[in-house]
Every structure is written in structure tokens, then in C-alpha cells.
Amino acid sequence: MSDRDNTFSAPSLSHSVYGAEWLRGWESQGAMLAGVPLYQLMERAGAAAFHRILWLYPGTRRWLVLAGHGNNGGDGYVVAQLAAAAGKQVTVLACAWPHPLPAEAEQAKAAWRASGGVVHPADQHWPEDVEVIIDALLGTGLKAAPRDPYRALIIAANRHPAPVFALDIPSGLDADTGATPGEVIRAAHTVTFIALKPGVLTGKARSVTGQLHYDDLGLGEWLKRETPLMARLSAALLPRWLPARDPCAHKGDNGRLLIVGGDHGFAGAIRMTGEAALRCGAGLVRVLTREENLPSLLTARPELMVAPLTRDTLQQGLDWADVVVIGPGLGQESWGKNALRVVENCDKPMLWDADALNLLAFNPEKRHNRIITPHPGEAARLLNGKVGDIERDRLGSARQLVRRYGGVVVLKGAGTLLAADDGAVAVADVGNAGMASGGMGDVLSGIIGGLLAQKLSLYDAACAGCVVHGATADHLAVAKGTRGMLATDLLPALYLFVNPELTA
Structure with a gap:
């Protein structure tokens, strides 16, 4: 973990935006060229999110992680493990799915369990006095309205008074268009990884992302060699x-x-x-x-x-x-x-x-x-x-x-x-x-x-x-x-x- 993960005072956003679909196809090559194994990349994402949450909500003790059945869920397991090690009371609710987890997400889930963590089913009753909710449900691959149990968890998170921190993108938001085909997490903060995607900057993004944060996870030099989809304009x-x-x-x-x-x-x-x-x-x-x-x-x-x-x-x-x-x-x-x-x-x-x-x-x-x-x-x-x-x-x-x-x-x-x-x-x-x-x-x-x-x-x-x-x-x-x-x-x-x- 580098100092950049825990020494920051405000979000710093790139002026380059890359397509989410393109990034999903080339992310593994970028990691390979940067000499970063994919599981280490997941660890970096979880660490970047954990330290940002800790900075934003330093006095909180009861964290709830909503984990999906993909790599976004894997990021959530990493956050859960780091939070528990820091003395937080962490509850993980996970969405079951017929097919196996991706290898890196399965490894993160196993590490969470090996550390003594428990994975509860998605329909588990929420613990009392949750102070922060971590959205690690759907990630950037969404193209249709979320179905249960994802839909039910999104509705419950939005109704809860605790702030929601979204990993990569609020679940239910299309990362390429900013459209919301169904229920969508309304986050107080979102940290997006590796590259900015169009969907966190246009469409319904501003209604649901909250304050946007960014971490390139060490792949910034690789991205500079690639052609962005578009430019992000600021003052x-x-x-x-x-x-x-x-x-x-x-x-x-x-x-x-x-x-x-x-x-x-x-x-x-x-x-x-x-x-x-x-x-x-x-x-x-x-x-x-x-x-x-x-x-x-x-x-x-x-x-x-x-x-x-x-x-x-x-x-x-x-x-x-x-x-x-x-x-x-x-x-x-x-x-x-x-x-x-x-x-x-x-x-x-x-x-x-x-x-x-x-x-x-x-x-x-x-x-x-x-x-x-x-x-x-x-x-x-x-x-x-x-x-x-x-x-x-x-x-x-x-x-x-x-x-x-x-x-x-x-x-x-x-x-x-x-x-x-x-x-x-x-x-x-x-x-x-x-x-x-x-x-x-x-x-x-x-x-x-x-x-x-x-x-x-x-x-x-x-x-x-x-x-x-x-x-x-x-x-x-x-x-x-x-x-x-x-x-x-x-x-x-x-x-x-x-x-x-x-x-x-």
C-alpha cells in the first residue's frame, strides 16, 4: 500500500474519460503491462476505497458491505477485511448467483473468511445502528434494470439513513451512458477506479454519485498511452x-x-x-x-x-x-x-x-x-x-x-x-x-x-x-x-x- 492511498485531502479527477466497455476488455492487459497481478489490483481498489471512507467518516464503527457476485463484490470483501482489521464492526451481505465468482473475487472472499469474517445471505436482517453502507453490488457491467436480490438491497440502502459509499460506480447506473434503467444506489460518495467513465459524469450521474473521487490504482502511465474516449472539461x-x-x-x-x-x-x-x-x-x-x-x-x-x-x-x-x-x-x-x-x-x-x-x-x-x-x-x-x-x-x-x-x-x-x-x-x-x-x-x-x-x-x-x-x-x-x-x-x-x- 503506497502513501497515496491514505494521504489526501480532496478528490483529484483526471481530464481523460475512457469507455467502460473498453476498460473491461483491456484492464487485464493494462495490469499486466504495469506488472500488477489482477488480485493485487483488487487489493489496491479495496484499499483506496477503505482509506477514503475512513477519511470521510473517521468516527464510524459499524460498517455494512453489500457484496455482489462479481469483481465489484471482490473489492467489497477487501474493504471489509481492512475495516475489520482496523477495529470496525463489519457485516457483509452477499448476493448468491448460480455461476462461480471470478477468480480474484473468490480469492478476496476466501481471504475475508480466513480472517474470521462471515458472509451473510442478502436477505439477512440488517444489523442495528449501521453507520456506513459500502455499495459493492454491480460495478460497471450493468446494462439492464437490477433484479432481486440486487434490487431489494438497493432499495433498502436508499431508505437507510446511513451514507452510502459506492465502489467504482453506484449500482444501477450505466457506466457508459449515465442512464438508470431501474433502481439505482443514491451514494453520498463514489470512488471510481483506473479511469473516469462517461456514466459518472453525465446522464443521471449527478443525482446518484454524490461527491466523485478517483484512483488510477497505479495504472495511470498505461492509460496515458491509450486514446481516451473523450475529455473532461473543468475550470x-x-x-x-x-x-x-x-x-x-x-x-x-x-x-x-x-x-x-x-x-x-x-x-x-x-x-x-x-x-x-x-x-x-x-x-x-x-x-x-x-x-x-x-x-x-x-x-x-x-x-x-x-x-x-x-x-x-x-x-x-x-x-x-x-x-x-x-x-x-x-x-x-x-x-x-x-x-x-x-x-x-x-x-x-x-x-x-x-x-x-x-x-x-x-x-x-x-x-x-x-x-x-x-x-x-x-x-x-x-x-x-x-x-x-x-x-x-x-x-x-x-x-x-x-x-x-x-x-x-x-x-x-x-x-x-x-x-x-x-x-x-x-x-x-x-x-x-x-x-x-x-x-x-x-x-x-x-x-x-x-x-x-x-x-x-x-x-x-x-x-x-x-x-x-x-x-x-x-x-x-x-x-x-x-x-x-x-x-x-x-x-x-x-x-x-x-x-x-x-x-x-
């Missing part, structure tokens, strides 16, 4: 996209952005998009909208250049702009449709959002100079499916969208996914429940549009924009909580993250 990466500005820069260097939208009753949407672009550093922002919106926009944000949307002003704006954003408050009537017909022929970098996407669904067109930013409902319309289809496989849906529509796709939600037509994929590991309110998407469009205007590529602008958006909301949540957060609350705080040197 730590912002300096890569947003270096300090040239002291001699002028507004023309920072780009000219045209924003089109704001039909009757939707002046707020276009105002939030315009201000977000300015707050993120766009040099000049011109808004074309309904004439009735002009006074309120100029009063709220006089730095915006605003004009009524007509065919002439639209063509002039397209000639003037470096980048175009269309969709916030656009509506689906003839006013918005006519504007979109003109904009869709533009060969400059563009972002389409909101009603532009609803209109696009009726006339699918593939373009390589465009970012689209659908939420799951818009994504379902774009793919002629249902929201449930999108949420069951968010990563697959993002890839379908980019194949059909080209450019870059930002599939919004908890664990926003980004996909580019060159094959790049990422998950934005930022944001919180406070962002589930009206106008957040309008702000995101302005952020990404503002970064595009500053000459970031489509993909980099989308990645950086999603991180700035979510990290700003996380900053506000720490100070004020998530309930009652408004989209406009983000606007004055954006500067903290578009100038990452301030938080370095």
Missing part, C-alpha cells in the same frame, strides 16, 4: 483557451458579433445573449430585433448596438459581422423564419440556438461552420425521437446530432456533452441545479458567441463557453445556494472566469 483548463490579452489590443481585435432574435415578448432573451457576449470580451456586439425592444435594450445595456431587424439591416449586419448568433427569442413565425433563411446561407462562424433549432428540425441541413446548442427536448426534435431516447444515451445522441448537422454540437444538461465533426468529444464537468431556470441557454449562447468573435475555433469556443458558464454558476452557488439563481445573476460574475489569471 482548470480555461487558461488553455483564454490567455491574457495583448496590452495593445483594441475592440476590433476582439471581434464583431451579430445577434438576431427577440420577437414580440422575448426582448429579455436577446438582451441576456447580447450582454453575455460583451461580458465575455467581444469587441462589438450588434443586435437586430423587433423595433419595440430597442428602448429597453439600450436602457439596460447601452454598450449594445441595436437596430430593427429588416432584410436590409440583416444583410448589412452579416456583411459587417465576424460571427453570427441566431435563435434567442426568435420565435417560429414568419419574422423569425425569414431571418433564418437569410442567415443559413452565411459562411461565417455561427451559433444556432432555441427557435433556430426548432426551425432547423423541419429543414435538416448539414453545415461545418455552425455550433448548435440543443437541450434534450430540442435534440429530440432534431433527431425525430423522444426526450427519453436522448437521455438514455446522451453521448450517442450527441454523436448522431453531429453526424446529421455537422459542425459542433453542445447537448445541454447535467454533464453537458460536446461533439465535433472531426470526432472530438468532451463532457463539461461544471454547473449545478441552480441553472435549471429560464434564460440560462440565452446566456450560454452569448458566452460562446463572444468567444467565437475573439477568434477561438468552433470547438474551443464551445468548450470554453460551457466551462465559463457552468463555473460561474458554481461560484454563485457556493455563495448563495442553487435555489433562486437567475440567468442574469451570472452576467456580472463572468469576468472571473473569462480572465482565468484572476483565479489561478
